[in-house]
Amino acid sequence: MGRADGEDKAALSPGGEDTADLSPDDSPWSDSAWSEDDDDDEVRPRSPTHPIDFLLSADGLSMLPPQASLSFEDSGEGSGSDADSDGLEEEDDAAAEESDSSEDEVAPRNTVGNVPLQWYKDEEHIGYDISARKIKKRDREGRIDSFLSSKDNDDDWLKIWDDYNAEEVKITKEEAKIISRMMKGKTPHANVDPYPDYVDWFEYADKGHPLSNAPEPKRRFVPSKWEQKKVVKLVRAIRKGWIKFDKPKDEPNYYLLWGDDTDTADNKRQGLSYIPAPKPNLPGHEESYNPSVEYIPTQEEIDNYQLMYEEDRPKFIPRRFESLRSVPAYEKALREGFDRCLDLYLCPRTRKKRINIDPESLKPKLPSKKDLRPYPRTCYLEFKGHGGPVTSLSVEATGQWIASGSSDGTIRVWEVETGRCLKVFNVGADVHHISWNPSPERPILAAIVGRDLLLLNAEVGDEETQVRTKELLHVGEPTPEDDGDKKPAVRWVNNDKFDGITLIHHRAASTVEWHSKGDYFTTVVPTGESRAVLLHQLSKKHSHHPFRKLPGLPVAAVFHPTQKMFFVATKKFVQVYDLQKAEVVKKLESGLREISSISIHPGGDNVIVGSKDGKLCWFDTDLSTRPYKMLKNHSKDITSVTFHRRYPLFASSSEDCTAHVFHGMVYADLNQNPLIVPLEILRGHLSSDRRGVLDCKFHPRQPWLFTAGADSMIRLYCD
């Protein structure tokens, strides 16, 4: 910019020739003649003084004296003085320090402003200072003086006369250098790179903000007029048929000569699909009528073929013929033609649709059996002694003893630890069901013997318990129930033979089940009609039958493990009663043919039911009255189902001589459905009289399962 201005001034300068006279007469460099002379070697140091005027004008510090423009013209020749200026640097250091840059900061002394200075040409003063006092014109040195001083002082050329302030200014060497650089058309400062590498400060591609925040112009939204015109043109062309889309495809004029043409579109016809015959191998040299000698097997090799299996034997043995004429007819032609006809005759008329699905992927994702240990797996202990099918068994609350009832008319008490038979009660009639009082303080056995219930003292436990049990098992006065003229449902009678109590039922009872506290128990009389399910209280020797109406014949009845609820299983349904309110809470519809057994999860919300058609239903009573899971696991009747009280296990036993053990995890989280995993099929019992396993019960504390078999054995399966 500065340079451009300078040029402008230079351009103007010829017109302003006369202005040179306006400058003070004694100015040494205002005269062009002097400047001309400056080209001499002697005055060369003077030449750089010319740019100073230029500098001043460029900086705008002062008005450009008209003569400065003249001198500037001359400076073009004087530009060669750079080399010498270096030599002056050292001497000028002091001067540079004196005239430091504070000069720039100080406002000009004169305050007249940017007015032509010739206005003050004839005045005594050159202007006014900041406090409006006149600034006197100073006398300048005469030309002679200045010339002398320039000869005396080497740095005199650095001095310039400031007309505006009427004072002599001495520029520093740096300033002189800057001026000289500017004169040469370079940047004022040496360390400024005028052409730096371009730095793109605005990377637009992934910047969040646009360079411009201007709103989208309207033209972006308005449909383009020109595009519309183009479209109209195209549409017209299409209408008139100038543009055609369906160009005729150029059919390839080649085809797969040896390709497998099973999957080509031509074969996907309707109806019987085309099944291509398998491609025969291409004939090789050995099939030639006159193969090379190496293809023809020796007699020894042909003999060896006879030793091979039929299917391993080569189908074709190369032979050699003198000429094609001597090749005989194909000897198997008739045979193979017949076979082909046979194939066609027997070939399927429809194609079988086969889906290739990995059967493993269809299985539900179940945890591995290893992670669900412990569960009963192996039979380690057998309890032998019964003389007939063991129909029922029950485990004592602590798991030290088990009791079993059999069709041989005995009840046996066994020691779990060793399998020793501790006691035999010869009750003289079939024992149908047996149940051990769940309270450890009451070692009492309840057994359905024949058609009645027998309460027995199992005679385990310490003396105190024995005394209390004996007291408990004594009926004071048999109070006849006033049921009108009908036979009472139950009569409590002392049984002297076993020091127990017999509950004589009006009809044959089938099952007995204790309440978890060990005071109440229930018996089921299937044919008892309105008195089919009976509740008994041991401490009061009292019985009653609160369930008048049942949807079918009752099969089993159980107490809720914790709440005052009661479950009655009939042949098709499970009724859930609230004992306190004496009403039906739920009716579970099993959909089974005939329920045979029921068991309640220790949590009380889940019920499993076994049926006579080998199916097992899991009900989640919170979820639905329909089965949550139906397992068809047994091939014959399920005789018993049972839950473990501590481990997440349940088991079912069946007439097919097996007992199945399942993992049945019930989660506290109501959103999570119970997890059922089949774990193990326990075998070992033998079939006797087409009956298999008649009962199964878990050990109350260990992951062990007892099974009672029709082969008069009790087995203990441990983990």
Next chain:
Amino acid sequence: AAAAMDADASRQVRVRFVTKLPPPLRAPPTAIAVPAELSRMGLSEIVNSLLLSAEPDHQAQPFDFIVDGELVRMPLHQFLLAKGISAERVLELEYIKAVAPRKQEPPLPHDDWVSAVDGSNPSFILTGCYDGLARIWKDAAECTQVLEGHSGAITSASFINKGVETDGSLHVVTGSKDRSLRLFKFDTSVTIGSSKRIGAYKILPGHTSSIQSIAVDPSRNMICSASWDTTIKLWAVEGSEEDSDTVSVKKRRMNSDASGPEESQLEGSASSTLLGHTQCVSSVAWPEQRTIYSASWDHSVRQWDAQTGRETWNMFCGKALNCLDCGGEGSSLIAAGGSDPVLRVWDPRKPGTTAPIFQFSSHSSWISACKWHPSSWFHLISSSFDGKVMLWDLRTAWPLASVDSHKDKVLCADWWKGDSVISGGADSKLCISSGVEIA
């Protein structure tokens, strides 16, 4: 294949037989080459022939061979392959006398299942029976004393003073399913031929359920008993005087109740009760004065401080345990078996792990008893409901020997005199297998 077999047969291993046995059984320590497919029997034959050549009247006998602390139980080349031992260098084979019962003594008949046996006294065997009687058998031949009084099956029995009897009488403690322990005292100098009936001189009631196991402390002053009622009780053998006084009234009452000609009986009470197990405590062992180990059906083995009665260590193994014994180096290993056919040995000194260091699984049913050899660190026996008593060496996973003399479940087993294995079972017999030479 035939060539390979030839190569196999011709392969030889250079071995040197060393032993710690006394001189007549010491073979020359020179290295000899033996066929690589030889197993224990072949090696035994070689050693026997070596010994025979040194001493003409040598009786051939079976030996067992140890390489790097492990018994050789397969052909030599397989063994070397399995253990990664080079067949190039000379193999040092240490031989010991094979440990196996050589003789079956006639079984001692009982009236009912033999459920407890103690062979800690070299001249007497104590057995407990399901008929409630404990019997003393002198020299494994004749029943000299019958200890009566229990109304239930005896589950465990133990000599209190095991070694030489001090005043000519031996003290015995029995635990029974009738929830009591009884202390008996009998004269050792009884002539053979009379089976005298002896009543208990002291009854220790207190458990509320059947007693499963008893153990006597090493100083012979205390008894601990484990019961189905989940407790372990400690009893003093010699009750203090006031103790006897307080029970004198009860004693008289009991005497009047019992119409038999019983001697006066004392009653003692437990000095302390160790609580902690949650199920039946099935077995206790008292290897050192301060520590008691117990095994339970709640799947745990616990260590108790006998003085403070505090539980100091426990371990859960996932199986209901039936038996436990301490032995091995410094009585620091625990062997226990239970409701599965595996006999496991744990090292309680190993921190941070409950994995057994040895597992012996040749039985096919529950383990009913296990006992360490009284002096050997390596040998133990186990009895199982499969009717077998097996001898184990910690240095091999195979049983050394299996005694099949029982026809039914074996309920108890013990060592006797250090060289016999006695076992009682559900066939009402006490079987004695003698001639187990453990050097």
